[in-house]
Amino acid sequence: MARPNTNSSYTTFLKVYTKLFRAFGPQHWWPGDTPFEIMVGAILTQNTNWRNASAAIGRIKKTGLMDPARLLAQHHRIPGLIRTSGFYRAKSRYLRAFLRYYVANYRGKVTGFSGKSTDTIRNELLSIHGIGPETADSILLYALARRVFVVDAYTRRIFARHGFINEKMNYAGLQETIEQELPKSTKLYGEYHALLVRAGKEFCRKNEPLCSNCPLGTMLRPAR
Numbered sequence: 084m085a086r087p088n089t090n091s092s093y094t095t096f097l098k099v100y101t102k103l104f105r106a107f108g109p110q111h112w113w114p115g116d117t118p119f120e121i122m123v124g125a126i127l128t129q130n131t132n133w134r135n136a137s138a139a140i141g142r143i144k145k146t147g148l149m150d151p152a153r154l155l156a157q158h159h160r161i162p163g164l165i166r167t168s169g170f171y172r173a174k175s176r177y178l179r180a181f182l183r184y185y186v187a188n189y190r191g192k193v194t195g196f197s198g199k200s201t202d203t204i205r206n207e208l209l210s211i212h213g214i215g216p217e218t219a220d221s222i223l224l225y226a227l228a229r230r231v232f233v234v235d236a237y238t239r240r241i242f243a244r245h246g247f248i249n250e251k252m253n254y255a256g257l258q259e260t261i262e263q264e265l266p267k268s269t270k271l272y273g274e275y276h277a278l279l280v281r282a283g284k285e286f287c288r289k290n291e292p293l294c295s296n297c298p299l300g301t302m303l304r305p306a307r
């Protein structure tokens with residue numbers, strides 16, 4: 084668990100983290116028993132809520148296929164197993180592409196990544212059909228414990244609504260901005276992303292933000 088720094092030289096981004104952590108506590112992310120399960124979850128949760136992805140993960144586990152080589156060998160069963168995750172045909176293709184890469188290059192073992200730079204692995208992941216920056220960074224951060232900040236729609240919405248970032252900033256620019264303002268800590272990055280997701284889900288809704296009850300409500304600029 085990454086506890087907030089109590090040094091007085093907080094940056095704005097660290098203040099946000101501190102407020103969220105104090106309000107919500109540790110989020111124990113990413114849910115998953117193994118790095119491989121986290122990788123699968125990062126792919127299945129694209130464009131859907133975690134409950135749907137989690138149900139699909141539960142089915143894969145129940146059938147004893149939460150193993151890279153076994154799942155690849157039984158890849159024809161993937162669509163049926165992940166049907167609840169939404170866009171399951173596309174996700175089946177993404178998952179198969181990832182499994183082929185992981186088994187062929189790393190024999191499905193997370194230890195195979197050691198010795199490779201984060202940038203190299205990230206580029207490999209981004210070359211796989213269906214894996215974009217958010218999914219690649221989720222895998223890097225939560226499955227491989229690499230220090231990258233995961234940027235998602237909640238991150239962008241929350242920081243933009245407070246005027247901390249330009250909403251039109253691209254993924255790489257936003258990631259770089261946030262990383263520059265935070266201590267270089269894998270644990271902090273992991274906890275922070277999870278806290279932003281929670282704040283986004285519970286308070287910072289797309290159409291109706293619930294600012295008066297939100298832990299970040301006091302950080303809003305006064306209306307003119």
Ligand code: SF4
Nearest residue numbers: 287292294297299300
């Ligand atoms: S709900 Fe309001 S206070 Fe909370 S993060 Fe969103 S804009 Fe900020």
